[in-house]
Amino acid sequence: MHPRNRLFILAALIYSLLGGLVGLLWLAHPGLIPGNVPRIHGHLMLLGFITMMIYGVGLHVLPRFSGRPLYSERLANVQLYVANLGLWIMVAGWLLWHNPTVSVGGLLTWSAMGLFAVNIALTVRHYGPKGA
Numbered sequence: 001m002h003p004r005n006r007l008f009i010l011a012a013l014i015y016s017l018l019g020g021l022v023g024l025l026w027l028a029h030p031g032l033i034p035g036n037v038p039r040i041h042g043h044l045m046l047l048g049f050i051t052m053m054i055y056g057v058g059l060h061v062l063p064r065f066s067g068r069p070l071y072s073e074r075l076a077n078v079q080l081y082v083a084n085l086g087l088w089i090m091v092a093g094w095l096l097w098h099n100p101t102v103s104v105g106g107l108l109t110w111s112a113m114g115l116f117a118v119n120i121a122l123t124v125r126h127y128g129p130k131g132a
Helices: 003-028 037-066 073-095 099-124
Strands: none
Touching: 003 037, 003 073, 037 073, 037 099, 073 099
16 A cells, blocks of 8 residues: 555644534543634535545545546645645644634635546546446
């Protein structure tokens, strides 16, 4: 497995633990964490855990299913950094109740999704009359 895919999976596992901890702390002591805690928790779980896991597994499995190498390792490497940076910027924005910061993080996160979509689409694209 490519080290970058391992990093996506490791990040997903860390985000699941962190998101769960944020949720538990918020339930036990609602004022302990500042900011928009439900959104922080939700995005750590959805963008952090679920999406990063999809990225890591998808980048490993989908090229193999298509019988072709990943279209661009470089795009996938950039995606790793953009996705994580975007999520942390979003979390910082919600901690500070600062919507422009959340928007920047959201744009970066969406850009990472776009990189993934383009990379996978070009990897599994149809090549001819019989898919050869």
